[in-house]
Amino acid sequence: MSGFDKVVGSYEEAMAGLEDNMTVIAGGFGLCGIPENLIKEIRRRGTRGLTMVSNNCGTDKYGLGILLVDKQIRKMVASYVGENALFEAQMMSGELEVELTPQGTLAEKMRAGGAGIPAFYTATGYGTPVGEGKEVREFNGRHYILEEAIQGDFSIAKAWKADRFGNLVFRKTARNFNPMAVTAGRIAVVEVEEIVEVGALDPDEIHLPGIYVNRLIQGTFEKNIEQRTVRSA
Amino acid sequence: MSGFDKVVGSYEEAMAGLEDNMTVIAGGFGLCGIPENLIKEIRRRGTRGLTMVSNNCGTDKYGLGILLVDKQIRKMVASYVGENALFEAQMMSGELEVELTPQGTLAEKMRAGGAGIPAFYTATGYGTPVGEGKEVREFNGRHYILEEAIQGDFSIAKAWKADRFGNLVFRKTARNFNPMAVTAGRIAVVEVEEIVEVGALDPDEIHLPGIYVNRLIQGTFEKNIEQRTVRSA
């Protein structure tokens, strides 16, 4: 048995160690490429007081939205939180704290968290509510604000395929925030549609090396669609 | 003819507009994955006073080293400049200015230059000659220095395959600095071993999208090896 085999036997094992008041970074955009079953496992565990970092908070029925039912989320860091009535209610009542972060800044904060960059400057948000209280600095005559990296106690992500060493391949726009989320978690848990033998993936086509992955599990996915939009044939 | 067709007809055309005293960012690590023919074209043009940004400066005979013969480089930004007698001579005589930059910081400065990040903090180089004169800042009890992005008037890079839209695929460790170099040049010129039809590359396996590429040319490569190291069969 290799020390690089990241596969765990159950979702319970995958999320072992998750405790109240931890910070969890989640991949996914809308309901696309979300770690469905890891989210359900957090629901099952009943962990509370969580700070969730994810571009969206799912819908009332799917994705991170299901963690709102029992008020498991204390604070949400996201760029867009529409399509969710429970979210709205808890935010309005003050039970749920929300930190709105521009989408690109959020992606870069996760990347920075994984890459040992504690902070970076960006023009995004300068002169807006997002820039309030943040350092402003001029480079080449333009204003930028200082943004700090995000790291999580856990990160949860979804990939398409993986080998047992945790080398990951994503599929189409289900990639989105998943690679950065994985890098920014102290314990990175990834669920995939298929686990292949080590050596089966072309090293040039691996999107994220297994070094970032702590636990790996194969699951089945509902893959709900938020806006099923088609054209007539 | 599509506005996205990046293929140019000659190396002369590929480097058209390169002028004295410009900054050029070059991909490659040692002699691996270097834009051999684009470098030769710079040699042929006799452009002078160049600031070259690249991890290494080639050897006496190959790579960026050939630009030293006619003293075309005024300043070199690199992490490692051994294996080059001409380089040493010109540096010692003061004809060649050298800015040593740690390898990872150099890679990140190029990425930042392409990604609209004007500056970032890193622990690399804190308390060393690299950190001298740079802002020091503490995050979570650790010291970091501020490093600024690098951008070039031109960038020159080498990929393995491309489609005519400039979507790039790299091969093995010849990838190295090439993707970031491409993103950080105002005019990004890429030479490849093979140009394939648009649609022939799997969108999930493209390492760098064509949006970053301005000019594309197919060449033949010597691919010299610095340290041919083998084991007995």
Next chain:
Amino acid sequence: MALTREQLAQRVAQEFQDGYYINLGIGIPTLAANYIPEGVEVMLQSENGLLGMGPFPREDEVDPDLINAGKQTVTMARGAALFSSADSFAMIRGGHVDLTVLGAFEVDCQGNIASYMIPGKLIKGMGGAMDLVAGADNIIVTMTHASKHGESKLLRECTLPLTGRGCIKRVLTDLALVDIEDGRFILRERAPGVSVEEIARLTAGELVIPEVVPEMTFR
């Protein structure tokens, strides 16, 4: 006559040039993809991680792993590339997208834009809008010139929380095409049948009216 949604989309598309990489916001900007001029090829960037967005899928092509920034199912165009959201916003923030089109609540003559939040109403978030307006050199804002109650949305100073500061240079409304230069609106074109006087009346920020203000034309 004020422009219809379709006409707004059509006029936006006239700004498309061959070889442009374009990010189109939700709503009217997205509609513009239906009016790409003859002989012009553009590639659409979707900020969740796709360059080269194709049309909506046919029933049998629907793929939950392939959506656009509006979370609609889409397809890929020939020559498309996929990447992470960090790489996508590196592309946007780094100024590599040639044209960005998005909607707004308000724009002012300093080039400020407010588009993501109305205090007191539900806050849904800015998504990628702040990154898009900060990253692009070339932005067209599309919106109605005034509210239903006749209140101008082209202001001396935005009243709503800003999405970006000093980044807007061109606004297309249902009444006019307006540039922003040196702290003033410049009237460039008017909608067919709309008078310069009406536009002036519904523009709260300083408006420069050149001698000739042509009517927009549609093919």
Next chain:
Amino acid sequence: MALTREQLAQRVAQEFQDGYYINLGIGIPTLAANYIPEGVEVMLQSENGLLGMGPFPREDEVDPDLINAGKQTVTMARGAALFSSADSFAMIRGGHVDLTVLGAFEVDCQGNIASYMIPGKLIKGMGGAMDLVAGADNIIVTMTHASKHGESKLLRECTLPLTGRGCIKRVLTDLALVDIEDGRFILRERAPGVSVEEIARLTAGELVIPEVVPEMTFR
């Protein structure tokens, strides 16, 4: 007897644990790959952009597109992954590598390391060394304990320009294995046949000598 290069490599390899991702510097650290303990699997990171470095190639396997950070031709191990240098140093700087082994000219009891430059001599550059020492939690420095002239390289304070500040916790020399804690060297092991006194004589920085200092063992 001072350790040979091979013994140094062997002793370093005893620090390898199953499942470790390891970056080995040029020279003795690279040799350690030949002494990986039984039952232990490690993956070698090469900072130019490869995780899962294999042995040197056979003649017919040589590929100019596949080299290590020392610019030597290499192969890939099973389960290897390739990536850009930016992604490689994100991995290193982000602390994801479990163990880094590299050489040095000097180390001091503050955990400082000097390894890339001797003023007055030709400056070749730091390559990835500064990133490696800044990014890793777990570093082993391998070097000779003293110069040929008997001058200690384990100093109170480094005299050469630093590669990194306060980042070294363990040094393996040809004479001893030494930890650095609270501004002092702690003698952990001695080379077979080398006396504590000799090590103390050749250590310029403050050295703590525990009651028992075992000899290193080699299988």
